[in-house]
Each structure stands twice: as structure tokens, then as C-alpha cells.
Amino acid sequence: MLPALALVLLLTGCGKSGTPQVKGPQPGALPSYQVQSGDAVTGSAALDAARARGHLVVGVEEDQPYLGQKDPASGVYSGFDIEIARMAAADLGFAPDRIEFSTIASANRETALQNGQVDYYVGTYTINDNRKKLVGFAGPYFVAGQALLVRRSDEEINGPQDLNGRKVCSAAGSTPYQRIQKDYPKARLIGYDTYSACVDNLISGQVDAVTTDNAILQGYAAKAPDELRIAGEPFSTEPYGVGTPRNDTALRLAIDDALARHEQNGDWRKAYEATLGLSGMPAPEPPPIDRY
Numbered sequence: 001m002l003p004a005l006a007l008v009l010l011l012t013g014c015g016k017s018g019t020p021q022v023k024g025p026q027p028g029a030l031p032s033y034q035v036q037s038g039d040a041v042t043g044s045a046a047l048d049a050a051r052a053r054g055h056l057v058v059g060v061e062e063d064q065p066y067l068g069q070k071d072p073a074s075g076v077y078s079g080f081d082i083e084i085a086r087m088a089a090a091d092l093g094f095a096p097d098r099i100e101f102s103t104i105a106s107a108n109r110e111t112a113l114q115n116g117q118v119d120y121y122v123g124t125y126t127i128n129d130n131r132k133k134l135v136g137f138a139g140p141y142f143v144a145g146q147a148l149l150v151r152r153s154d155e156e157i158n159g160p161q162d163l164n165g166r167k168v169c170s171a172a173g174s175t176p177y178q179r180i181q182k183d184y185p186k187a188r189l190i191g192y193d194t195y196s197a198c199v200d201n202l203i204s205g206q207v208d209a210v211t212t213d214n215a216i217l218q219g220y221a222a223k224a225p226d227e228l229r230i231a232g233e234p235f236s237t238e239p240y241g242v243g244t245p246r247n248d249t250a251l252r253l254a255i256d257d258a259l260a261r262h263e264q265n266g267d268w269r270k271a272y273e274a275t276l277g278l279s280g281m282p283a284p285e286p287p288p289i290d291r292y
Contacts, residue, residue, distance in 0.1 A: 029274035031267040033086055038093020044250040046119040047092060056094050058085045059104040059118035059243070063196035065219030066276045068123050070103065077101045081240075083271035084141055084259070085122040088242060091258035092251075105193045107173030110134045113245050120255065121243035124213055126175045127290075136248060137241035138255035140287045141268070144213035145234025146176045149220060151202065152229045157209055159232035163187035166208040169198035176212045179236060195220075203227060213238050218279040239287060256289050 041047055050056045060077060062070035068081040082101070089099050104112045109125060112118045113135045124144070127137045148168075150157045157166065164186040170177040172191030180189050190207060192198055198210040199220050210217065214234045221228045242259075244252045262268050263286045272283045 029270075030083065031270045033090035033262070033267060035090045035095050036093055038091070041092060041250060041254045044248050044254070046116070046245055046248050046251050047254075049116065050092075050094070050119050055098040055100055056089055056092070056120075057100045057102055057118050058089070059109065059112050059121035059123065060085065060101050061106075061123035062103040063194045064124060064216050065223060066279045067216060067219060070101075078275070080142070080272055080276040081122045081124065083275060084242065085120075087262040087267060087271070088120065088122075088138075088255045088258045091261065092254060105173075106171040107193070109243060113243050116245075120251065124216060124238075124240055125243050126213075126238045127241040128175065131243075132246075134246060136244040136246050136252040137290075138244060138252045139241035139259055139289060140239035141242070141259050141263075141289075142215070142240045143284070143287050144215040144238040144240065146179060146211060146236040146238060147214035147217050147234045148231040149199070149202065149210040149217040149228055150208065150231045151205075152227055154208065157231045160184050160187075160211075160235055162231075163209065167206070168209045168211055169201060169207040170211045171195055171198070174212065175238065176236075180211055199228075215276060215279075215281065218281050219276075222279045239290075253291065256291055259286075260289055 060081060061068035064079065067079040068077065069079050070077050086096060086099065102118055104118065104121065109121055110131065113121055127140055148157060148160065156162060163184050166187060167190055168180055168187045169190045169192060170180060171194060177191055180187055195210065195212055195216060198207065201207045202210050214230065217230055221230055242255050244255065268286055269283050277283055
């Protein structure tokens with residue numbers, strides 16, 4: 001399994017000359033989020049723990065272009081999910097310098113929330129009924145759809161119906177992994193901890209396709225448009241939510257309030273256009289928040 005940095009080196013050093021680099025937010029493009037007092041939010045065990053330690057710990061992804069990506073040199077996280085995490089933190093009373101981001105693999109998200117390793121999680125985390133038995137969800141704040149990423153030279157894969165006998169890679173434990181396993185059992189499914197490892201193996205020819213949400217795949221395709229393409233249309237609906245400890249209703253509802261406020265005041269759209277919008281996906285309308 002290759003680390004995320006290997007993908008960057010492969011795309012920039014071994015691809016065609018002129019392969020575009022990932023574009024980060026331009027100076028001044030991202031909104032700033034006014035920090036609220038946070039005192040109105042009471043009864044949250046996770047917030048009480050964060051206040052006692054002096055900072056939030058937020059679980060995120062680190063290898064998803066324009067969504068959640070960590071710069072290997074500076075250690076700085078950026079992307080749309082990172083901005084969603086910062087919006088919520090501001091409304092909970094935490095300034096940017098009081099947020100610690102922690103990379104959590106897809107397969108370990110529920111455990112991290114259950115054992116208090118993170119206070120909440122923002123990382124292309126699909127809301128579904130099975131997960132609601134284990135954790136809570138604020139949102140959704142975005143809706144994606146499962147898709148396929150293939151080599152541009154491969155004209156035979158144009159949708160999940162073409163996966164029989166083909167090697168398909170996804171993150172172990174993720175919703176896309178489980179859907180291929182259940183609905184397309186004739187595909188030769190391979191699971192890694194990260195999508196960047198899957199893309200490394202796609203480029204090198206060791207797998208035939210990578211499957212996850214189109215928002216994630218669009219970012220990888222934008223990094224190497226001469227080598228990679230999205231095959232066909234999305235074949236699922238994936239509402240992204242902010243994961244919280246299951247019984248921490250006060251935290252979940254407070255994050256719902258934060259999402260609603262930042263959607264209404266324009267921060268959501270501005271953050272989207274400065275991050276995920278750079279992949280070529282135009283900004284949709286934010287989905288209705290499902291309070292429960």
C-alpha cells in the first residue's frame with residue numbers, strides 16, 4: 001500500500017508533462033467564521049471534554065482532493081469538509097487555533113466517536129440507518145453519489161454493470177465498498193485503508209477501477225485529466241453528515257444549527273466554491289437538514 005504522498009509523486013513525476021497540480025483555496029477566497037460564545041450549548045459530554053482540554057479534536061480524511069487533504073510538507077488540512085468542521089467549531093465557541101484535526105480511516109470512524117478519540121467527524125461520512133445505530137449525525141450538508149474512476153484509455157468500463165471479473169478498489173469499511181460487495185458480487189473487490197492507495201494502483205494498472213463518491217473521484221480526475229476519467233453516472237445517493245457520539249443530542253443539534261446558519265449567510269457556498277468547486281463540480285443547493 002502506498003502512502004498519499006506517493007500519489008502526488010506519481011501524478012507529477014511519472015504522468016504526462018504538464019499534469020496539473022491540486023489547486024488549493026486562493027488567498028481571501030475562504031470565508032472567516034465568527035466565533036460564537038458557545039455557552040448556550042449545554043449537556044454535551046463531548047463539548048465538556050473539549051472545553052476541559054482546551055481544544056476540539058475533529059476526525060477527518062487526509063487524502064481526498066478538495067474535500068479533506070493534508071499537505072505532507074506543512075501538515076495543514078484543507079478542503080470543503082475541513083471548512084464544514086471549522087464552521088461548526090466556530091459556532092461551538094472554538095477558534096481555528098483551538099481545533100486539532102485527526103486523520104481517521106473510514107473503517108475506524110464509529111470506534112473513534114464511540115471511545116471519545118474525536119469529538120465529531122467530518123469526512124465524506126454517509127448517513128444511513130445502520131450507522132445511526134452506532135453514532136449520531138448532524139446534517140446532511142452535501143449529497144454525493146457513488147461512481148467509478150477508470151483509466152482514460154479503458155473504454156470498456158462505463159458503469160457498475162461492466163465490473164464483472166474486473167478488479168475494483170475502494171476503502172475497506174466504506175459504504176461504496178459494501179455496495180459493490182452486495183450488489184455487484186462478480187466484481188473482484190479489493191479494500192485498502194485509503195482511496196489514494198486505490199488510485200495509485202489504478203494508475204499503475206494493478207486494478208481496473210476505483211469506486212467511491214463522485215465528489216471524491218472528481219478531485220482525483222481533476223489532478224490527472226489526461227490519465228483518469230469518471231465512468232458513467234452516479235449510481236447511489238450519499239448524504240454526507242457530521243458524525244457525533246450517538247447519545248450526545250446536544251452536540252448533534254448544535255451542529256445542525258451551525259450548518260443551517262452558515263448555509264443561510266452564504267458561508268457554505270463561498271467555502272464550496274473555494275474548495276470542492278475547484279474540481280469542476282458546480283455548487284448545488286445545500287440539502288435540507290434532517291433533524292431527529
